Amino acid sequence: MDNYYMSIAIKLAYKAYRKGEVPVGAVIVKDNKILSTAYNKKNKTKRTIDHAEILAIIKANKKLHDWRLNDCIMYVTLKPCDMCIGALKESRISKIIYASDTSCCSNSIECIQLNDEKINKESSGLLKDFFSSRR
Amino acid sequence: MDNYYMSIAIKLAYKAYRKGEVPVGAVIVKDNKILSTAYNKKNKTKRTIDHAEILAIIKANKKLHDWRLNDCIMYVTLKPCDMCIGALKESRISKIIYASDTSCCSNSIECIQLNDEKINKESSGLLKDFFSSRR
Numbered sequence: 001m002d003n004y005y006m007s008i009a010i011k012l013a014y015k016a017y018r019k020g021e022v023p024v025g026a027v028i029v030k031d032n033k034i035l036s037t038a039y040n041k042k043n044k045t046k047r048t049i050d051h052a053e054i055l056a057i058i059k060a061n062k063k064l065h066d067w068r069l070n071d072c073i074m075y076v077t078l079k080p081c082d083m084c085i086g087a088l089k090e091s092r093i094s095k096i097i098y099a100s101d102t103s104c105c106s107n108s109i110e111c112i113q114l115n116d117e118k119i120n121k122e123s124s125g126l127l128k129d130f131f132s133s134r135r
Numbered sequence: 136m137d138n139y140y141m142s143i144a145i146k147l148a149y150k151a152y153r154k155g156e157v158p159v160g161a162v163i164v165k166d167n168k169i170l171s172t173a174y175n176k177k178n179k180t181k182r183t184i185d186h187a188e189i190l191a192i193i194k195a196n197k198k199l200h201d202w203r204l205n206d207c208i209m210y211v212t213l214k215p216c217d218m219c220i221g222a223l224k225e226s227r228i229s230k231i232i233y234a235s236d237t238s239c240c241s242n243s244i245e246c247i248q249l250n251d252e253k254i255n256k257e258s259s260g261l262l263k264d265f266f267s268s269r270r
Contacts, residue, residue, distance in 0.1 A: 048192050048202045048226040049184065057183050067183040083225050086218030091183040 003116050005029055005075040006099055010119060012039040012052065013077045013126055019044065023126045026052035026076040028060045028069065028093075035072060036060040052076060053084035057091050069093045077123040079111070099123035138251050140164055140210040141234055145254060147174040147187065148212045148261055154179065158261045161187035161211040163195045163204065163228075170207060171195040187211060188219035192226050204228045212258040214246070234258035 005027050012025025016039035024040040038055035042048070053076055060069055069091040079098045080088065088096060096111040100123040114120055140162050147160025151174035159175040173190035177183070188211055195204055204226040214233045215223065223231055231246040235258035249255055 042202050046200055046202050047196045048204065049189060049222055050202075051225075054184060061182045065181055067177050067181050067185075069183070081221060081225065083218060083221030086216060086221045087184055090186075090216065090218050 001032065002075070002097055002114055003119060005034070005073075006077070006097065006114050006116070006119050008034070008037065009075045009077045010099070010123055010126070012037055013123065016040045016052070017126060017130055023130050024052040024076065024078045026056040026074060028056050028072050028074050030060075030064075030069075030072045035063055049083070051081065051084050053080050054087055057087055057093075061091075067091070073097065075114075078127065079113075085111070100127060136167065137210070137232055137249055138254060140169070140208075141212070141232065141249050141251070141254050143169070143172065144210045144212045145234070145257055145261070147172055148258065151175045151187070152261060152265055158265050159187040159211065159213045161191040161209060163191050163207050163209050165195075165199075165204075165207045170198055184218070186216065186219050188215050189222055192222055192228075196226075202226070208232065210249075213262065214248075220246070235262060 009025040009027045013023040017023035021040045021043050027037050028035045036056045036059035038052045040052045042050045061067055072093050073095045074093055075097050077099045079101045097114050099114050099120045101113060144160040144162045148158040152158035156175045156178050162172050163170045171191045171194035173187045175187045177185045196202055207228050208230045209228055210232050212234045214236045232249050234249050234255045
């Protein structure tokens with residue numbers, strides 16, 4: 001199922017890409033059901049915090065009526081930045097599974113790379129495309 | 136002026152306290168003018184991210200129509216958590232000045248304690264009061 005949820009996150013990253021946003025997508029899953037999905041919108045909204053992960057957290061909070069996201073898993077196409085790792089820790093999420101690893105983060109939360117080279121490469125490729133098209 | 140801006144942050148922390156929220160207040164200043172103010176609202180909104188610092192960043196983004204907060208200073212009554220430090224780094228804020236230091240954070244952003252023992256103690260006291268009243 002990890003690959004399935006990550007493939008949805010990848011689709012969201014493509015959506016961000018098409019809108020001229022850094023292509024990152026995120027999905028939060030609880031009890032094998034999708035709780036929320038989001039993609040990076042920072043350029044459009046001009047809000048510092050509007051990374052895919054944060055937007056997915058906000059939507060999940062709304063759905064659960066709780067700032068706590070215990071027993072949830074986040075699937076995200078890129079290893080999260082410090083802000084998002086911090087937010088995920090604050091949310092008490094159980095686990096983060098990421099695809100590409102082009103950022104660097106310090107983490108004390110379980111944060112593991114997806115065990116699927118093809119999907120991971122697709123995510124990396126999408127990010128490389130985006131940044132090379134911007135140069 | 137540092138003490139003046141921090142005294143406003145302290146007032147905001149009292150406002151949070153009266154509403155049953157962890158008492159933290161934040162003020163963002165640019166060119167010696169207040170750009171935004173906020174206090175912690177996490178319990179009310181049930182959003183993981185609604186710390187005073189994040190809410191102040193969101194308001195400042197709106198005011199400047201920019202996700203970048205270059206040349207801004209944040210005054211905050213409590214040393215920020217990892218999420219907020221991460222968000223402040225993402226916002227490219229110049230400096231953080233905090234009062235009490237009861238949390239721990241790793242930071243690579245200029246993050247200095249206010250040089251005013253009285254205000255710093257007031258902030259610590261407010262937090263201690265809050266948590267002891269909850270026990």
